[in-house]
Structure formats: structure tokens, C-alpha cells
Amino acid sequence: MSTPKIVLTELTRVQLAESLAELGIDSRAIKAVWNGVYVRGLTDFSQMDTLARKTQAKLAEHFTLARPTISRELISTDGTRKWLLEWTDGQRVESVFIPETDRGALCISSQIGCTLSCSFCHTGTMRLARNLTAAEIVAQVLNARDRLQEWGRKRTECLCTNLVLMGMGEPLFNYDHVARALRIIMDGDGIGISRRRIMLSTAGVVPMIERVGRELGVNLAISLHAVRDDLRNELVPLNKKYPISELLRACREYPAASNARRITFEYVMLKDLNDSDADARELVRLLQGIHAKVNLIPWNPWPGAAYQTSTPERIQAFARNIGEGGFSSAVRATRGEDIMAACGQLKSEAENLPPSLLQLQR
Template structure:
């Protein structure tokens, strides 16, 4: 648990600008304006500061040893390098790490580092606090939307994870964090501008330097934004699919009523850069007696014909009040066999972090539940709890 007096990531009372999350151009412009630097010199200084922040992970301007003492003092007077507060840090028995981060009062989201995924390990980041999509099987979707996260707040999730696993400098060999997946809280394509800026920072070769081909954006199907995502970020695309007909998908993923399967799959075929080397991932949560039959496996194969694709089969992670059960393991394997025989890779995703509520579909800030409980107790018993116990979004 972080110190309650720790500085908040974004603060209306701190006049200093937090440099974390500024794009390169924004950082250059700030230096040019605040220190009256010539454009060429401002670019050089911006490059130096950028590398200290994103290659070395420094938290203090005093550590930027290739910058003059006078300028370091000036930077300290005007700017800060604040990380968000880590409200809770939990480590699963399987090594998965979950971070509950506070960006501002009432603005909290979760990120999850999963070792042994992709080339070495993946960080699942959030793009919103809460969600508007109300997918019926997803616990995260039961927390209503508070707001979009900024590019700075998305980028900071990566810095926090790298701090925790000792991943500095970013250029070190045998890196643990090699993949970024936008599969945490929220719908990334409802916050595409900030997601795009964050991807630009994360992928920059002079900083964190995670390849755009190792950054995946998962969407429930906000079809009009696909082209902008593909051309603007070159990120890999993942589709939260979960059903093979509109009637069932309307129930499981209500946004399907607006962008039905025919539109969604055509947008996938048209996704910029899609090829056998840049396949689209289709996520399919396995729900007992709902979407797990052999007939649905065959229909899934038919629907995806002509789309370079792989299919992630996700055992459902139960949560109280969901009304769903996970499909039997033998049923999941039979489903996978049909899809595999049709030529599609269909790995069964091993549940990770279930014991700390970090598995797929489980992300929902514990603070929301805890604070809501405290607020109810205060109303019932008048125990003097302050108004600050009311959760964001409650």
C-alpha cells in the first residue's frame, strides 16, 4: 500500500507540469517556450530528457547527468516526473502482478503484468476508468465509466510495471516486458486519441522501445475507428467476439446491436496491414451451454474465412452474480480441435492471476466495492465515515 501522502499523478494544486506522457513534440515545445531555447537546441534537450525518462526510468532531474546543473535546476522548478500512486500491489501464485493505480482523487484503474506471455511477458493496460459497454460476462464492465485515461496515465502504467520488475534501462538484454495489450479496463477505441499518443511513446525507439507489432489493441467492435487505429498506430488488432450470430452477440456484447457481425468482420478484412504476418486475434470466452457447441465452432470457422486470424479461447473466469459458468475443459478442447483442423491457431488461454482478481474479465477496482460497502455502512450506522469513502462511479 502506498503512502497516503504520496503525490497524485495529476494535481490541480501543483503548478509543475508532469513531463510523463508528453509526446516528443509536446516536450520540445514546452522547453522552447519555458526556457527560450532555439528550436534545434530544444530538440536536442528534449531527446536527452526523453531518454532519461523512458530509457533509464529516472524520477529526479538531478540524475540527468548530461544536462547542465543550471538547466537541471530550472527543470526541477517547472516540471515533475511523478508516478501515479500504487494503492494496491498484489502478486499471484503464478507470478502475475496486479497494480491498482490512483491518478487523481476518485480516478483509479488497474494494470496487470503477466510473465511468460508473448516473447517474455505482457502488460495489460487500462484505457478508461470503468466501461460503458456492459458486456454481460465481464466483471470489469459492471463498473460504470468515470472517464477516459490520458496518454500520460496510460504510459505511466508501463513505467510503474517497469519500476516493479526492475526493467531499467529499457535497452537491457533479456527483457521481461516485451508486449503491451490494451485489454484492461475500458474500450480503447472510445479513447483512441490518447491511446494513439501512448502507443507512440511506448513504441519510440529511444525510450521504452516496444515494437508496434508487439502492441495489441482489443476492441468490442467500434467499427468506424478501425481504419484510424490501423493507419495511426500500426498496432495489432484483437476483437472481443464471443459469439457466432447476432442474436447471441447482442446479448453478450451489446455494442453488436450498433455494429453487427457483418459490419465488424468486413472492417476486419479491411484493417490496414492485415496479412498472414499480421493476423487479427479473435477472443472467444467459453461459456458453458451458451457458445461452446461443435456447431458454433464450425460457424466460427465459416465466419472468419478469408481473414488472416488466430483465435484465443478463453476459459470463463467466474465472478459473483455473473450467471455464467465456464465450459467444461473437454468441451473447450473439442471446440479447439475443430478450429485447429480448419487451419486456425486456437490456443486455449491459461487462466492467470485468478487468485488476485487479475484474470481476463475480472478487472474491477477493489476500492469501488470496498468504498461502496463503507458508504452503505456509514448511512446505516452513522459511524462517522467521511464523504471521501464514496467510490468513483458509485
């Protein structure tokens, strides 16, 4: 039986160097391979024209550069794109690109499904199938650059400038693979997305938060959504294990936080549930002593959900209270709602969407 090929995008640069050395490949090939995969977007070793043919053949014998299959691509009326990617075991995951005028954010997933069961989140209705590997996390970035035709452009010309781990799954329940993937993505000689342009969102896996700041130094977002433990226990059941007081203590101690790099607290606005002036004032009190800003998210509906979105007037009043309390707040614009690509709507199961939205079908 032949040995399975190594997925090259699973390896950091150091790991790649070790693997090439074991195969007797000259260390000078590392730069050509890394550049070929992460700067030129190549998917075939024979395209790496600075390598000798024998080296190309040996690489092809031991490694694969295969991309996931794109099962479906949906493009919203506002330009948001959602990709349903399928892996070799048949499992599927979604990632979303949200464009702005001169930049764009790619929202990627870290797990197939989710164990958090947050009651307001569509992804939370899925069972966890498995963690994504580092290569599968990196592949979401490579796929976006494929589809946006960004290979060969200067970084200043690319629209895929920011990365947010806010897709399917809880990143800190898959930390080792997420960390390896981010080290590959942040490598300055490759994809080169700066840690300052990467945001990792967690529902509050308290023991892992300090490690994220110390080892990765990326921006942190906390899915808070309530100011009382009883309500947060309902909305974010992980709160039963790591209550608000413990979560906020970890945020105060987050190594990568500063006045210039504040922790983002995500707060979904649910009508008559967590959107009162009293809730806003309590949020201000809770955030004292933290380099923080608040991101208010109008709840995005999905079939069968029991919640309603706060009115625009109530959201604005909530935001004013936050501002008067000394914290910056922003109301997140809903993007991609017509293709179920908005915050909290990702789910990899087939959806009944209008044929006009189906841009690519296998």
C-alpha cells in the same frame, strides 16, 4: 495563482521539443530528458546529470515526472502481478503483468471503468468514471518497469516485452489519448516496445478500426464471443450498434493485417451458450477471407455472475473444429485467477482477498 505543471509523460517527443523551445531550453536537452525518463526511469530532473543545473531547475519549474500512487500490489501463486494505481484525483485503475520464462505481457487499462456492460465481464459492472490521459496510460508501463526493476537493463534482458490493451475500458472510445501514449511507448529511443509486440483489443468500435491500422499499425484483437447477433447483443451490447457483419468487414479491410500478423479473435467459452460444434463451424465460416487466429478463453468467474465455464473437453472439441476449418486456435491459460487478475476480472473497487496475497498496502 501559479500555472499547473505539465505532466511531461503526456508529451510526444515532437511536443516535448516544442515545449522546450517555448521555454528557451536548448534543443540538445531533449535527448537527455527523453533518455532520463524512458531509458533510465528517472523521476527527478536533478538526476539528469548531463543537463546544466539551470536547465534542471527550469524543467522542474514547468514539468512534473510524478508517478501514480500504488495503492496495492498483489502477486499470484503463478507469478502474475496486479497493481492498483491511484491518480491525484483519487480515481484508481488496475494493470496486470503476466510473466513467461523469457518474456512477459503487461495488460494495461485505457479508461477508469467501462461503458460496454458486457454481461460476462466484471469490469463491465463498473460505471465509467473518465478516460485515462496519455500520461496515465504511459505511467502503467513506467510503473511496471519500476516494480520489475528493469531500468538500466538491455531490452533483450527485460521481461516486460509485450503490451496488451485489454485492461479496463474500451481503447477506441479513448483513441486520441491511447494513440498518443502508444507513440510514446513505441519510440525507439525510449521505452521502445515495437508495434509488433503491442495488441489493442476492441469490442468492435467499427468506425475506428481502419484508423488504428493506418495510424498505429499495432496488432488487433477483437472481442467476438458469439457467432450470432442475438447472442452477441446480450454478451457484448455494442453489437446492437455494430453487428457482426459490419465488424468482420472492417477486419477484412484492416490495413495492418497479413498472414504473418493475423487478427486475433477472442472468444470466451461459456457453458451451453456459445460452445457447441455448430458454433465452432459457424465461426470458421464467418472468418473466411480474414487473416485470423482464434484465442479461446475459459470464462473466469467473478462474484454474482450468471455464467459457467465450458468444460475442458468441450473447449478442446471447439478448438479441434477451428483447426479443421483451417484456422489456428489456442486455449488461453488462466493466469492470476487467485487475485482476480485473469481476463474479464479487473475491477478497481476493493476486494476481499486473503491477507497472504497482499504484498504491498498503503
